[in-house]
Amino acid sequence: VSLLEAVPNLSEGRDASRVRELAATLSGEPGVRLLDVSSDPDHHRSVLTAIGEPAPLVDGLYALIRAAAAAIDLRHHAGAHPRVGAVDVVPFVPLGGAAMGDAVEAAHRLGRSVGDRLEIPVFLYGEATPGPERRVPADLRRLGLAGMAAALEAGELRPDYGPSRLHATAGAVLIGARTFLVAFNVWLRSADLRVARAVARAIRERDGGLPGVQALGLFLESRSRAQVSVNLLRPDQTSLHAVVERIASEARARGVEIDRGEIVGLVPESVVLRAAAEALRLPELTPSRILEWHLRAAPEK
């Protein structure tokens, strides 16, 4: 079987019962397994992690986007995390048995349904980008909803599916295909948003930082804390440990200690193992050193 993971990000992180209702439209699809829901009230965002074969996963995500368009009105939305859609972004990730081509195909199939039937403009990104240039969600979000509306109006921006105007309540949706990434937030012992922004700038690839790192400095109103929110796109190139250490040293250089971090969604085992090997200076800490790996892997004799 060809298994895909999908990590839809919902623009609702405060009303837990609404998140549960929306998540149920995805998990209610036979063949879809919802593995995790990470909600953040300050981001006003929930990250859902689901797996399934391509067909049921696309059907479940269609149901989720339709329900979110009815339940969420972006015109009355204010969260620390930037967004352009009620369901802001839907990445497909190939898991066991699947190739990137399967993820790209799923992105196109979902995009076509959402654009044609729900009349929400769809922008494809990552490996699913139609043109030669790989589109990045952050670049589209940086336009903001008003900027995106204007660019669509002026014909400077064209959706890959759906109408050339934003949906009244649901905005747009970014649908993509990519390899696994690690999403995590690091809390600073400070309420100074400028420090979080400076640290984010120092570590992110776009501004000359670490390879495969995307980062934003955010302020968490309910907790009066500044936060560095990170996507680590290529954890085999830049390790999770290296990113955390760099955040700590960049913050320290600005007189701020880091408090603790939080994982958003799920992490592959290999990423954790590599981080532990580095932090413990135990380079041989590979899967073959893990007891359970043998218990699972070794055939009975």
Place this chain on the structure above:
Amino acid sequence: VSLLEAVPNLSEGRDASRVRELAATLSGEPGVRLLDVSSDPDHHRSVLTAIGEPAPLVDGLYALIRAAAAAIDLRHHAGAHPRVGAVDVVPFVPLGGAAMGDAVEAAHRLGRSVGDRLEIPVFLYGEATPGPERRVPADLRRLGLAGMAAALEAGELRPDYGPSRLHATAGAVLIGARTFLVAFNVWLRSADLRVARAVARAIRERDGGLPGVQALGLFLESRSRAQVSVNLLRPDQTSLHAVVERIASEARARGVEIDRGEIVGLVPESVVLRAAAEALRLPELTPSRILEWHLRAAPEK
């Protein structure tokens, strides 16, 4: 099924083909799975990790001890790691489905066979100690072979099984039952054995250090390096990360940096996960955050 792990330590770490031959006497027993062999030429010691149900595991270990008594002559043995037997120590650890009582029973059954049929004195330790005081291998090894021979002669020490004199070539064997421990070595960027000994003293429980930590300072002749050799007996009480950080700080206080460490045998996944959570300051890094954990655990729907 009731599964036990056994981690016999062989007093041979230099002759790889002899280690292979001896290991084959254990893995050749149907129902025994040999998961790992970690040999160290300076310690002149090999640590074997095997699992199986109690009966075949005891039979395989009996074959190993018999073969080692014929192949290894302790009178011509010089290794950095202290030892009292050709097979120096055999701990049994309860795994899935097994209770500590199963491990204790296996220790007794193996001890009786080895004592009666191979005429090697057997000392039971850990949870398998017959009396109220839990015996510790390090206390017996500290006697040395000569000291042990004298104590047996004088009647100050009595084996739990077998004769009251050492076996001519194989010495004695320590057989025990315990929970999982993590064995690892940390190499110092120094050849100064005194530093390794001072660090070992500072971190081990016996001398007022960290709970559940046993440590020795050793000198690795072939590599001209000092090493701190550690057993972490209760990794849920003192984390692997805490021990490594403490070794680094104790060494640094003596002007020495640590190089890298090495795991001996296998480590449970939970120990690695906890170390990563601490090192990365991601306290929520629990099994439910690991993608593969869900892929394995969640039932298909």
